[in-house]
Amino acid sequence: MRRTIITLLCCVCCTMTCMTAQAQVKAFEKYSDAKNVTYVYISQFMLKLAGLKATPSLPGVNTTNLMSKLDCIQIISSEEKNAALKLKADTQGIVQKEKYGLLLQVSEEDEKVDIYYSIDKKHGVVIMLTQENNEVTVIIFSGKFTLEDVIKMVNK
Amino acid sequence: MDELNLKDLERIPIPEGLEKRLSEKIDEWEQAEKKPHFFSFNKPLRHVSVAASIALVLGLGYILLQQKVSINLAEQDTYRDPAIAKREAERALNLLASNLNRGMEQMKKAKDISDKTEHTLNKQLKSWK
Numbered sequence: 001m002r003r004t005i006i007t008l009l010c011c012v013c014c015t016m017t018c019m020t021a022q023a024q025v026k027a028f029e030k031y032s033d034a035k036n037v038t039y040v041y042i043s044q045f046m047l048k049l050a051g052l053k054a055t056p057s058l059p060g061v062n063t064t065n066l067m068s069k070l071d072c073i074q075i076i077s078s079e080e081k082n083a084a085l086k087l088k089a090d091t092q093g094i095v096q097k098e099k100y101g102l103l104l105q106v107s108e109e110d111e112k113v114d115i116y117y118s119i120d121k122k123h124g125v126v127i128m129l130t131q132e133n134n135e136v137t138v139i140i141f142s143g144k145f146t147l148e149d150v151i152k153m154v155n156k
Numbered sequence: 157m158d159e160l161n162l163k164d165l166e167r168i169p170i171p172e173g174l175e176k177r178l179s180e181k182i183d184e185w186e187q188a189e190k191k192p193h194f195f196s197f198n199k200p201l202r203h204v205s206v207a208a209s210i211a212l213v214l215g216l217g218y219i220l221l222q223q224k225v226s227i228n229l230a231e232q233d234t235y236r237d238p239a240i241a242k243r244e245a246e247r248a249l250n251l252l253a254s255n256l257n258r259g260m261e262q263m264k265k266a267k268d269i270s271d272k273t274e275h276t277l278n279k280q281l282k283s284w285k
Contacts, residue, residue, distance in 0.1 A: 032232070040234045042241045050242030061257075063249040073245050104259040113255045128252055139248050153249070154256045 027094055028074050028140055036080035037087065042073045044143075066153050070143035077137040084136035091129050091138050100127065103147075119147055126150060 032039045047070060078084040094100075100116040103126070107113075114129045124145045130137040235241040 029232075040244060041232050042235065042245050043233050046233045046235065046238055046241040047245060050238035050245075061250060061253040063246060063253065067245060067249060070245075073248055075244070075248055104256060106255060106258050106262070113258075115252070115255060115259075126252070128255065130251075130255075139251065141248070141252070150252075151256070153253045154260060 027090075028076060028138070031076045031087070034083065036083040037076060037078045040073075040075040042075075044071045047073075061153060063153055066141075066145060066149050069145040069149060070141060072142050074140040074142075075137070076139075077135065079135045081134050084134055087138060088129065088131065088136045091127065095127065100125075103150075117147060117150070119145070 029041075031037050032041065047067060076087060078087050095116045098118060100118045102114065103117045104115040105113070110133055112131045116127045116129070118125045122144065124141075124143060124147075126141040128137075128139045128141075130139075233241065235244065
C-alpha cells in the first residue's frame, strides 16, 4: 500500500515537472497583448513548414541542428522605458525563481547581454536578455536540446 | 403404505463409493461458496484499484488537454508565411550565436593571458633553482 502511494506521488511529481517546464513559455505569453511591446511567436509547426535547412549568414555558424530541436521561439522587445523596465524585471524574476543558470554575460559600452539556461533530460530553455540604451529584447528558445547543441552552433 | 416404501428403499443396493462421492461434492460446493468475489477483496487492494482508475482517467485527460494546447499554440504563430518565420528564427539564432562567440573570444583571450602568465612564472621559478 505504501509502495503504491509512493509510486502515485512520483507520477504526480513528474507530471507537475513537465507542466512547470511548459509554464516557462506561458509566463511570457502575457506580452502578446501588452502595450508598447513587440511580441513574436514562432512555433515548431511553422519552423517545420519552412524547412530546416538554414542559410548560414555568419561564417562558421551552423544553426540547422539546434533549429531542428526547437519547439518554439519567442521574441519580445520594447523601446518604451517603462515597458522595457517591466520586461527586464519580469525576465530576471522568472530566471531567479526557476533557478536558471547564467551561461554568459557580456557588457560592452551601451550594450549588455545575459544568456540564461535551464536544461534537463526532457526539456531545455535558453533565455537571452539584451539591453541597449532604453531598448530591451528577450529571446526565448524552447525545445528538446542540450547545452552541447547550443555550444556546437558557434565557431570553434 | 409408508412402511412398505421404506422397506423397499432399504432393499435397494447402495452403489459403491457413493458416500465418498457425495461428501466430495458437498466439499466442492462449500469451497465454491467461500471463493472471494471482487467486492470481498481486502480493503487496500480495492483502494489501489480505485486509485489506479483515477490515475488512468487523469492521465488520459492530461494527454488530451496537451493535444488541445499544442493546437492552440500553432494558431498563435505571429507569421503566416513560413519563409518570414524561418528568416526571423535564423536571425534570432544568429544573434545568440554571435553573442556566444563574443563571450568565447573573451574567454580565449583570458585563457591566453593566463597561460602566458603561468609560462612566465614557471620560467622564473626554474631560473631561481
